[in-house]
Amino acid sequence: MSEKSKNWVKAEDVARLAGVSRSAVSRTFTPGASVAEKTRQKVLAAAEELGYQVNIIARAMNTGSSNFIGIVTAGFDNPFRSKLLAPLVHQLALHGLIPLLMNADDPQQLAPSLKQLLSYHVAGVIITSGAPPLSLAEEYLARKIPVTLINRHADLAGCDRVASDNSQGAHLIAQHCTNRGWRKIGFIGEDAHHFSTSQRYQALKKLLGDRLVATRFFPGGGYEAGRAAACELCEEQPDLEVLVCATDMLALGAIDGLKAHASRPAVTGFDDIPQAAWDPYQLTTVQQDTALLARHAVDLLLTRIAQFELPPRQRAVPVKLIVRRSA
């Protein structure tokens, strides 16, 4: 694309300066290769002096496997997903992997982008909740590129999944309702087939039985959706004692929406985004352990990179009830 005059320092330069062969240099930077300590030091010194860095591109081409991990995510504006991104990047870095970031916000653009990602020969892909069509994951699996899903459902064989334990979360919420003696319970969620929403909803429905008196799904599922859904629901069922929300964003919107309302049920959320702790909300919610989600995701990915043929695995990450003033 530009002038080729970037005179990178290469292994050969280091070798010359150190008075050894190229291979000696290569071996010095290959973990677990056999080099005499003395030459190793010479090489290291020369490398330091010249500012040599192994050219990962060349190494990748040679070995046929890269350090790139595709991270496919949508909606950076969603605080939960942002919260997940940091530990994910951190975990990858710990293992010498580096994320290629792919925004799935625009489904139109996603398909070509994902195909393009293929040409980077990523070692694996992590797809987080909300990122759309899983059919695309098949292209990766077909090429034996491991795919790990976070908080997502998958009918695909051969891809691993980590998710927060939504059923435990539902238990915690139900228990809390029982403790407080609530018998008129409402629920709002995103689209009914959205993974987290539906898992949480199904589990709650079973646990609450006919205490669950009203439900509403609101596509999109952000703050505004929470507002609208909460208002509608409380209009319909003015004697609701608690409004259980599938996500914190919905819950925060709900709290604000209900302020103007006559009936003021308790509100619970799910995720524990930073804003849930803010003063006007003080949201009682189920906390997802993003650090652990990330750790499992990377671990699953790594083991499958090491050996692709493995039965699909699935891990549930424990959650925790955070009780605040909202319920």
Added chain:
Amino acid sequence: MSEKSKNWVKAEDVARLAGVSRSAVSRTFTPGASVAEKTRQKVLAAAEELGYQVNIIARAMNTGSSNFIGIVTAGFDNPFRSKLLAPLVHQLALHGLIPLLMNADDPQQLAPSLKQLLSYHVAGVIITSGAPPLSLAEEYLARKIPVTLINRHADLAGCDRVASDNSQGAHLIAQHCTNRGWRKIGFIGEDAHHFSTSQRYQALKKLLGDRLVATRFFPGGGYEAGRAAACELCEEQPDLEVLVCATDMLALGAIDGLKAHASRPAVTGFDDIPQAAWDPYQLTTVQQDTALLARHAVDLLLTRIAQFELPPRQRAVPVKLIVRRSA
């Protein structure tokens, strides 16, 4: 790292199927190369059938330049920075570039990480506000790798900068104060040498003169810092009419912190993060145009990738006052 049995389909395979040479295949996928339409079609058909994708790694090694752009950022939990990430990734994708994400949260880990990034032969680097030591950028510039800074200061020659027009923002705030007739104005910000804080503060100080009666800098600059700083300041100056905050996060914290307080000055922010529009806050703030920031950043980077030797450039992105109920 693993079995090398990933039998990627390569140009040679396509060539064989199409009955042409490797070069013909290569040319077909090289924009602006001369291929007969007929062979081009043959190649395309064969490629489609085999599911061929150009191996970008190999291409990069050959041409000596990659499509990788390093994005160095800290604090994904900061809503403003998350908001900036989406358009940034989008802009890069538009130009066929893909971001390598680097988390600068841990300054300890950053230095080695940044050096490592070097070995990926990135075509350029974008550093966003908050990401620490700029000394590291020098390593890139020394290797003629373009560096673009977003909302950051730099003493380094040869790196381009985009920033929101903080001075215009300060004007808007000052004007607003004048319109409302406020004469007792307080200011809170992050560390005094933080780029955005200091730019906004300096401009405001000049504009407001002795109407600016109290100032406090609070390291970290998040929600909690805003709370604490606001309380301290209003304790000190109970007759404050408005509290101007260097960022929305500070402002939101301030609003909540002051709820319990006797004196309740108006509050303004800066950034316009999504939460600023939420009901309990309705924050009057200066909106940064993240889409435009991203566009400029990528544009600057691209032009400098095309030609490294260029005088350092600097662009200011206009901001906009969003008046809501908080002031």
Added chain:
DNA sequence: TTGTAGGCGTTATCAG
């Protein structure tokens, strides 16, 4: 332990 000699998949160069 060391050095030498391929080869990884592309693109660029240069004849034809």
Added chain:
DNA sequence: CTGATAACGCCTACAA
């Protein structure tokens, strides 16, 4: 316009 051929920088048998 096309097809051989030589890099690109590195890793890895293999032989010394």
